[in-house]
Amino acid sequence: MFEAEADAFRRAGIQIGAAASDDEENLMREALAPFGVARRNRALEMARLYAVLFCFENEIREFIREALEEKEGLDWQDKLPPKVKEHAEGRRATALKDTWLEGEKADLLGFADFGQLAQIIIAKWDHFKDVVPTQHWLKQRMDEMEKARNFIAHNRMLLPSEFQRLYMYIADWNRAIGL
Template sequence: MFEAEATSFQKAGIQVGADQTASEQQLLTEALAPFPVNLRNSALEMARLYSVLFAFENHVRGFIRETLSEAEGSDWLDKLPRKVRDFAEKRQKTAMGDSWLEGEKTDLLGFIDFGHLSQIIVEKWEHFQDVMPSQHWLKQRMDELEKSRNFVAHNRALLPSEYQRMYMYIADWNRVVGL
């Protein structure tokens, strides 16, 4: 009963319980402590960028899911481009076989590469054209974001100018889709 009430207070912006921010910061500080200062500082910058990319990429997946589900019905996944769907199904099957690896394995869209996201939107353009300025606009931003995203995903540091480009393109997307 308390948990149900606490949740409604939290949704209203009222803090209930301990603030975990300080303890999370302490855990991060302890985990990074053995490494040199320059690596710690780079790690914190990259963590911020990774967080933004994580939210962005998963928002795009959700946007596709919501748009296609509404436009094509509950079987929208079956209507994805064949190569993209086959790729995702193969990855999903591999993940299911890795029984020791815990995590979300049921969402097929989660197994699609970042680059496939714009392919899906372009392939299903009739459902996205009222929101997106143009296919060129979409592909340019998503192609450049993918290259930078892959640097981040493979733990290679980017220069601050690349951070700014990524933040700018993500802000463009957010403005276009109404976030």
């Protein structure tokens, strides 16, 4: 009963109890406490970049999914470039065998590699040419971003100039597709 009443106050903008962000900050501080300050600071810097890349990559997947579903119908997955489809199906089959590993397993596009996303767009160029500036523009940025993304995925620190390049490319993409 209290939760129902407290929820009404929260929706009205009145804070009830401790702020969730404070709890998250305390959990993060506690989890990182055993490590040195320099390593913690670098980790937090990389965590912000990872969050941006996570959103970016999944936004591209959604962009492709929506465009292909609209232009090719509900069976759009069957019409993916054969090598991309085969690769994604293989990775999904492996994930389904790993029953202990929970998470999204239904979305075939989620099993395509980052670099394959550009391949899909280029292979289906007629569906994307009105939004994406050029194939060269797409390929050049996605190739560079894939290298940086893989660096991040393997817990390597990037230089500040690389941070800026990634943020710039993501901003370019967002402008191009209207985000």
